Amino acid sequence: MDALGIALIGCGTVGTGVAKILLERGERMLSRAGRPLELRRIVVRDPVRPRDPAIPTTLITTDFSTVLSDPNVHVVVELVGGTQKARQFVLESLHAGKHVVTANKALLAEHGTEVFEAARQNERTVAFEASVAGGVPIIAAIGQSLAANQVTSIQGILNGTSNFILTAMADKGQSYADALAEAQRLGYAEADPTLDVDGSDAAHKLGVLARLGFGIDVPMASIERIGIDRIDATDLKFAQELGYVIKLLAEAWLNQGQVAMHVAPVLLRRNSMLAQVRGAYNAIQVMGDVVGETLYMGPGAGMMPTASSVVADLIDLAVGRAQRTFQQLRLWEASAQGFSLRSNDTVTSRFYLRLQVDDRPGMLAEVARVLASHQISIASVIQHEPRDTTGAQSVPLVIMTHAAPTGGFRRALDTINQLPGVHAPCVWYSVAD
Amino acid sequence: MDALGIALIGCGTVGTGVAKILLERGERMLSRAGRPLELRRIVVRDPVRPRDPAIPTTLITTDFSTVLSDPNVHVVVELVGGTQKARQFVLESLHAGKHVVTANKALLAEHGTEVFEAARQNERTVAFEASVAGGVPIIAAIGQSLAANQVTSIQGILNGTSNFILTAMADKGQSYADALAEAQRLGYAEADPTLDVDGSDAAHKLGVLARLGFGIDVPMASIERIGIDRIDATDLKFAQELGYVIKLLAEAWLNQGQVAMHVAPVLLRRNSMLAQVRGAYNAIQVMGDVVGETLYMGPGAGMMPTASSVVADLIDLAVGRAQRTFQQLRLWEASAQGFSLRSNDTVTSRFYLRLQVDDRPGMLAEVARVLASHQISIASVIQHEPRDTTGAQSVPLVIMTHAAPTGGFRRALDTINQLPGVHAPCVWYSVAD
CATH class of the missing domain: 3.40.50.720 (NAD(P)-binding Rossmann-like Domain)
Known part of the structure; x- marks a missing residue:
């Protein structure tokens, strides 16, 4: 031939x-x-x-x-x-x-x-x-191998630079700035790492996967994205204490004919497969309505x-x-039937919430009251005694909630950020489990 | 149409x-x-x-x-x-x-x-x-998606029944018999589980993957297989103490134009991806000479x-x-060029060795001398004090070796099994790392 x-x-x-x-x-x-x-x-x-x-x-x-x-x-x-x-x-x-x-x-x-x-x-x-x-055959997997399925969710570690930085922060206790500098020195991050660490690169990839899996045409601007560029080593440590790791995930879920999507740092249980994906590797977990849960992993970038x-x-x-x-x-075909986009406010999730609060009685009770008024119940709390007993003005308070709609959680957060004694803004991440 | x-x-x-x-x-x-x-x-x-x-x-x-x-x-x-x-x-x-x-x-x-x-x-x-x-698209991955590569190794958890039993033994400290009974009760093991737990089923699957990846036509009888049916909860515990888990792996490696293959329980580092594969899931790690390491995971059996x-x-x-x-x-084509089969004796690996030895001075020295005489050096040793100080006649001695050819290790083992004070036969597994 x-x-x-x-x-x-x-x-x-x-x-x-x-x-x-x-x-x-x-x-x-x-x-x-x-x-x-x-x-x-x-x-x-x-x-x-x-x-x-x-x-x-x-x-x-x-x-x-x-x-x-x-x-x-x-x-x-x-x-x-x-x-x-x-x-x-x-x-x-x-x-x-x-x-x-x-x-x-x-x-x-x-x-x-x-x-x-x-x-x-x-x-x-x-x-x-x-x-x-990169080298992970995820397009063939979704487009061909899972053709008997309707994909119902996609959760991916799609940006190797971010994953490399988060792995270094978790393993070595490095700050974000130090881990980024090391990633740049080793060639895992570019001189201007913005598109990698702010979630844009992962959002582009999620856009491609969502079109493939859900036939949905998503304007990039409508994919919520939170990068890792403001992540604090403190939260990696608290996550670890709770049995979790933090990964930058690109996620899309199908629910009642609508698809919600976001890119954000998310808490994953330490023994989950995605939690084990280290360094510059990429991995994608795909749920299909016939096959169940499948996972694909490999090097996410690089020449070969x-x-x-x-x-x-x-x-x-x-x-x-x-x-x-x-x-x-029939990708991106105008006439092809796809799903419509759904607001993330309707997505139900557990949440990790870290507040810096005045070290005085009743703070936890006040925060708990606000959460309860939005029908959000608390699964666990970490509040350590201040290390410095002489002059500590504020202490961290970490709360893991039970599952609740994101919209309600955000409204509760707005109120909590206004509470006297809370040093706003609070830090929060969703929890994947 | x-x-x-x-x-x-x-x-x-x-x-x-x-x-x-x-x-x-x-x-x-x-x-x-x-x-x-x-x-x-x-x-x-x-x-x-x-x-x-x-x-x-x-x-x-x-x-x-x-x-x-x-x-x-x-x-x-x-x-x-x-x-x-x-x-x-x-x-x-x-x-x-x-x-x-x-x-x-x-x-x-x-x-x-x-x-x-x-x-x-x-x-x-x-x-x-x-x-x-089952639901893992591994045939498409090797046959199509990795077509730019020569596959250089395949390591798979290919038998869900065995993996379910090993997971239960490790998590709950169950004996093999109890874990098997539970697997049967839950429908993960058949009434006659022989083909699953003796490694035959995994060997068949490895045979298919090896033909696909290496173009090699392997008589089933020539695939060495050790099942999980003689596995002892003691070894799962010692493995854990050393930072490892034991999984039934089907492995094939290409080296200098020849392929070695086996099915056996193998020690895997606790934080490796394959070590995280739990219950009835299957996973296959495939190395390609262009892409590097990739991994595919999903439900290994079942209706849907x-x-x-x-x-x-x-x-x-x-x-x-x-x-x-x-x-x-051109699968299984008589004229297709494939690789030839290589003896497992030439495969280099680290080894886990558990001996039951008389509780007297000098036993470790004698075992170490035999290993050394076969150019096998010791990486770590576990020897606990006997729990029962009144009447203990023998104690377990666990040795992790550095890398050595399997043939030399087996010859050393023959000698060690003859040593006075060693309660033969010793238990050994290879270590994947």
């Missing part, structure tokens, strides 16, 4: 990994795909930038139009990132009759409808296994893990599977 | 689950498969046995030949189990031009070559996601989890993916 001709747009970390596999593992690719996977062009901005010696300079070009006009390029692999240029490259590729493989969750989360519509118009395929959770998923998509295209999957999934 | 016509052979637990999904979720199936999945016949031995009221008696027949001769049956789902009749049903179905979906690991492990050859001869497909680890995988295969067939995957994987 004829070779599958491939062009890469972007030759950074992941692009270099993809190029190396295609160039150095030709025999394996032939055996897995049944035809050669031939890398024909690599489009870059700066042709003279030093690159891995495995990348032949003869493949390098700055002229994207040569890709569009080359009938021997069947697939464009978009690895430039961002949403502006990437969108243009992807749309032009599809209109020129190329299939597209992309690792770009921001592009799909923000312009998915347009991209998939262009693919359908041109009878071409967009494959995006690498867009969520992400390249593994990109190349899996290329093999799927070469074999002809990806085209059938894409046709069948 | 025309309906995909389906016949079930066998209507026990899983068959009932598959029938219910096909009959009650028709609209979902149509949307996922792009065409109706139509259940046309259910072949059973005993037509009058009481069944789930959801199963229409009009579909029930005892005559398999009506399936073969019905041109509107495109797929035969084999769920009878065992290897004799199942083999016959599957081969006849393929020769009659039907695709086959099966959950039968024993059939594939023992007659895979014949079954797959018959499929190729007749240009039909055999799909078998449900044959390993297994049905979820069977129906995923049916949808794959309806969409046309399964046919392409089957063609491409």
Whole structure:
């Protein structure tokens, strides 16, 4: 069978990994795909930038139009990132009759409808296994392997940088600033880590998974997100004392035909599977109405893990599977029936609440009274004696509630933050169990 | 598009689950498969046995030949189990031009070559996601999602019954006999649990995974297996004291072009992912040379989890993916290049060794000398004072070694079992880390 001709747009970390596999593992690719996977062009901005010696300079070009006009390029692999240029490259590729493989969750989360519509118009395929959770085959799991199921919930550790920082804080008792600095030193966090630590990256990935699992088209702005950038080591310690760990989770739940979603630090029981996911790993727990609970874990980023998923998509295209999957999934299709979005206020959860309160009698009673007036009952309390008995003005008070609707809890919180003797604002996280 | 016509052979637990999904979720199936999945016949031995009221008696027949001769049956789902009749049903179905979906690991492990050859001869497909680890999509993961990789190791908790018993023993301090009785009472173990607890079932599943991951055709007799049926609660306790848990693992490793495999109770570090897999869950950790470490977890058996995988295969067939995957994987193909089998004696591991020794000076020194003479060094030792100081004749001595080849360790063990003062045979397990 004829070779599958491939062009890469972007030759950074992941692009270099993809190029190396295609160039150095030709025999394996032939055996897995049944035809050669031939890398024909690599489009870059700066042709003279030093690159891995495995990348032949003869493949390098700055002229994207040569890709569009080359009938021997069947697939464009978009690895430039961002949403502006990437969108243009992807749309032009599809209109020129190329299939597209992309690792770009921001592009799909923000312009998915347009991209998939262009693919359908041109009878071409967009494959995006690498867009969520790096080397973890979560797109295939939800899109194909769980096809007998209606997905009922998705809970994911989808940002390796945040998970690395939280793991370091919990294990070594580091502050957020110290753990971030170490993550940057080791290459797990970028110089500007904002999109990773504020929850935006995880929200993009959750957006992609929610569309796949629930057929829901979620404006990014409507996904509530709380990052780890304001997390305090104190709360990791109290969580530990209660038998929990704190992880940045991206969660979506289906309930009575509606889907609620958020990205937030969440308390997980110490012996749960997601609680064990350490360092830069990603993991996704998916509940299906037929299968029950399943979990998928692996490296969430990096050159070779992400390249593994990109190349899996290329093999799927070469074999002809990806085209059938894409046709069948009807992703982002205007007419496809999906679920509607539900307010997080209606989601029921347990809550962790830490208040700094004046060290005087009756504080716990007052807080408990407010919670009770919102039908929230208390499951456990931690209040230690102040270490410094001479001059301590305030003490931490930690409360774990029983399950209650988020909206009611938030209203109670507004009142608690106004109580005399409470040093507002209180810290709170939801508890997954 | 025309309906995909389906016949079930066998209507026990899983068959009932598959029938219910096909009959009650028709609209979902149509949307996922792009065409109706139509259940046309259910072949059973005993037509009058009481069944789930959801199963229409009009579909029930005892005559398999009506399936073969019905041109509107495109797929035969084999769920009878065992290897004799199942083999016959599957081969006849393929020769009659039907695709086959099966959950039968024993059939594939023992007659895979014949079954797959018959499929190729007749240009039909055999799909078998449900044959390993119930609802966990491990066949798709290794066969498709990790296609860019050479798998380098597989470590799986593949028998839910064994894992349920080991979890109960560790959590509640139960004896093996008590935990087994509880598992039987709750339906997690059969009246005759032999194939589950002696490692045979896990070995069959490992055989299927090893062929998929390594292209190796392994005679079942050549997979070393140690079950959990002789496990002693004492060793679970010592393992815990050392920071480990004991799990029944099915393992295969690729090393220098050869594959070693076994099924055995293995010590796992308490905070490893596989150590967290509790009760009847299954999990498989797969290392790929590109992606690194990935893990897949879910319910390992049961009506609906297994049905979820069977129906995923049916949808794959309806969409046309399964046919392409089957063609491409060239499974069990005589000419396909695989790896050769390697003796477990060459596998390097750490070891846990528990001896019952006379309570006299010098015993540890003698055991250590034998280990040293086989170049095995000791990492840690537990020797408690005997509880009963009045009449204790022997005490347990627990040794964790550093890494050493299994062959050398076994030879050392032979010598240690002969030592005066050692109450042979010693108990030993390998340590995964």
